[in-house]
Amino acid sequence: MEFVFDWQAAFASIPHLLTGIPWTLLISFGGLAIGFIIGIIFGLLRISPISWLRWLATTYIEVFRGTPVLVQVLFIFYGLPQLLGGPINAVVAGIAAIAVNSGAYISEIVRGGVQSIERGQREASLSLGLSRTQSFRYVIWPQAFRRMIPALGNQGIISIKDTSLFSVIGVGELVRQGQVYIATTFNALEVYFMVAILYLVITLSLSLALRMLERKGLVGQ
Amino acid sequence: MNDEHSQTPSSPEHSIVSLEKLNKHFGSLHVLKDIDLDVTPGEVLVIIGASGSGKSTLIRCVNGLEEYQKGRLHVDGKELLPYGKSGQSLQAIRTEVGMVFQQFNLFPHLTVKANVTLAPLKVRGMTSQEADTTAERLLERVGIADQADKYPTQLSGGQQQRVAIARALAMDPRLMLFDEPTSALDPEMIGEVLDVMRELAREGMTMMVVTHEMGFAREVADRVIYIHQGEIVEQGPPHEVFDNPRNERTQNFLSRVLQH
Ligand SMILES: Nc1ncnc2c1ncn2[C@@H]1O[C@H](COP(=O)(O)OP(=O)(O)OP(=O)(O)O)[C@@H](O)[C@H]1O
Ligand SMILES: [Mg+2]
Numbered sequence: 335m336e337f338v339f340d341w342q343a344a345f346a347s348i349p350h351l352l353t354g355i356p357w358t359l360l361i362s363f364g365g366l367a368i369g370f371i372i373g374i375i376f377g378l379l380r381i382s383p384i385s386w387l388r389w390l391a392t393t394y395i396e397v398f399r400g401t402p403v404l405v406q407v408l409f410i411f412y413g414l415p416q417l418l419g420g421p422i423n424a425v426v427a428g429i430a431a432i433a434v435n436s437g438a439y440i441s442e443i444v445r446g447g448v449q450s451i452e453r454g455q456r457e458a459s460l461s462l463g464l465s466r467t468q469s470f471r472y473v474i475w476p477q478a479f480r481r482m483i484p485a486l487g488n489q490g491i492i493s494i495k496d497t498s499l500f501s502v503i504g505v506g507e508l509v510r511q512g513q514v515y516i517a518t519t520f521n522a523l524e525v526y527f528m529v530a531i532l533y534l535v536i537t538l539s540l541s542l543a544l545r546m547l548e549r550k551g552l553v554g555q
Numbered sequence: 556m557n558d559e560h561s562q563t564p565s566s567p568e569h570s571i572v573s574l575e576k577l578n579k580h581f582g583s584l585h586v587l588k589d590i591d592l593d594v595t596p597g598e599v600l601v602i603i604g605a606s607g608s609g610k611s612t613l614i615r616c617v618n619g620l621e622e623y624q625k626g627r628l629h630v631d632g633k634e635l636l637p638y639g640k641s642g643q644s645l646q647a648i649r650t651e652v653g654m655v656f657q658q659f660n661l662f663p664h665l666t667v668k669a670n671v672t673l674a675p676l677k678v679r680g681m682t683s684q685e686a687d688t689t690a691e692r693l694l695e696r697v698g699i700a701d702q703a704d705k706y707p708t709q710l711s712g713g714q715q716q717r718v719a720i721a722r723a724l725a726m727d728p729r730l731m732l733f734d735e736p737t738s739a740l741d742p743e744m745i746g747e748v749l750d751v752m753r754e755l756a757r758e759g760m761t762m763m764v765v766t767h768e769m770g771f772a773r774e775v776a777d778r779v780i781y782i783h784q785g786e787i788v789e790q791g792p793p794h795e796v797f798d799n800p801r802n803e804r805t806q807n808f809l810s811r812v813l814q815h
Contacts, residue, residue: 457620458660459662460649461654461723462649462678462726463674463726464673464674468677468678477663480664
């Protein structure tokens with residue numbers, strides 16, 4: 335049996351697949367933006383001097399790192415409405431799932447980044463009369479953030495790929511558009527190949543952008 | 556201890572730093588034991604002692620980087636409470652007390668100039684023009700005006716330590732603390748840092764200096780104190796402490812360090 339890859343069919347699917355990209359990007363970057371804010375808050379709570387705050391942050395991190403993102407989105411989309419008494423938009427559910435999931439990982443990235451800054455930096459800034467907030471804002475955080483960039487990039491790539499699972503709740507993202515297209519043309523091989531290529535384009539662009547950002551930031555290190 | 560020898564009659568009202576029966580523990584380790592010490596404005600006090608004797612801990616108590624548990628501590632007319640309970644007044648004290656560390660602790664993400672202007676801008680509320688002028692003047696004074704736009708890691712150790720001194724001076728402090736400022740330096744760079752400190756002493760800056768540079772101590776100090784296991788066991792003008800130590804422990808310590 336001869337096996338032929340139909341390039342023409344592959345290329346023909348592109349216009350349709352592209353309609354999924356805005357949703358993929360919206361859910362990934364929307365979720366990651368919120369996840370970053372969650373990560374800063376819980377990452378700092380995790381090293382707070384107040385023990386119950388530390389405990390709260392640890393619990394959040396363990397719960398959302400220890401459960402699959404698919405289960406999280408199913409819980410949000412199908413489970414939460416029963417509590418809230420109204421349906422949740424699938425895109426909102428997707429963004430929320432990426433936010434709480436990436437937020438847990440980013441909390442650990444933030445904690446690690448802040449803890450990696452030498453004690454002397456804090457001591458020097460406090461000894462100059464800076465408040466603890468100023469010391470964090472002007473001295474600790476800028477250095478910690480730079481060290482966090484590679485790990486944040488990693489998490490970004492993971493979260494972008496995680497959005498592919500959200501076809502199960504009917505979000506019109508990349509995988510979902512592929513499935514819809516295959517339902518009429520039956521070119522599973524070519525279409526999923528193109529879907530994979532499009533993910534690769536997104537994740538490689540992100541890697542590249544971060545590498546440039548990192549290089550720019552290296553001057554001061 | 557050696558009251559008849561101290562050059563400066565010290566009473567708490569005239570002192571810029573005053574420690575009364577100060578005690579500090581790290582867990583079960585009793586690091587500072589009933590320390591009584593007064594530093595008068597303009598005085599250069601050099602603290603010597605063996606490794607682990609509590610020299611760093613002593614000067615770090617003065618700007619609240621370490622908490623103490625018992626006794627009283629006044630700095631620049633303000634009281635620093637035990638167990639780090641000073642709140643706002645701690646920041647006020649730190650604003651008036653500069654510190655120079657063994658490892659420089661410059662901010663690596665900021666240029667040399669930005670290292671120096673940060674605190675004047677954020678704490679003193681200077682305009683960026685005022686802060687720049689101050690920074691340029693101070694960098695000139697420590698001899699590195701031409702490096703202002705570089706980053707700390709692009710400088711030699713001696714240059715970095717001089718930037719650290721300029722950074723502390725930018726707050727126009729009433730007191731400067733030095734914790735072994737030359738111990739991390741290559742030998743050929745020690746002189747340039749000591750020169751800056753010598754100059755500072757001549758201009759009348761009040762200084763508490765932990766150092767192993769006995770030549771510098773002898774030349775610049777108004778008073779030398781020797782700490783042994785958390786206690787001041789000897790103090791006096793440098794020629795007395797160095798040439799005529801009364802305490803046997805001081806004699807042992809000096810004969811060990813002066814040999815090298
Ligand atoms: N953060 C800390 N926790 C526990 N013990 C400490 C801490 N800092 C210092 N110590 C201990 O306190 C004692 C005094 O330390 P300190 O750093 O003041 O000594 P030092 O005289 O400055 O020594 P060196 O010449 O080595 O710098 C030492 O026994 C040290 O191990
Ligand atoms: Mg020390």
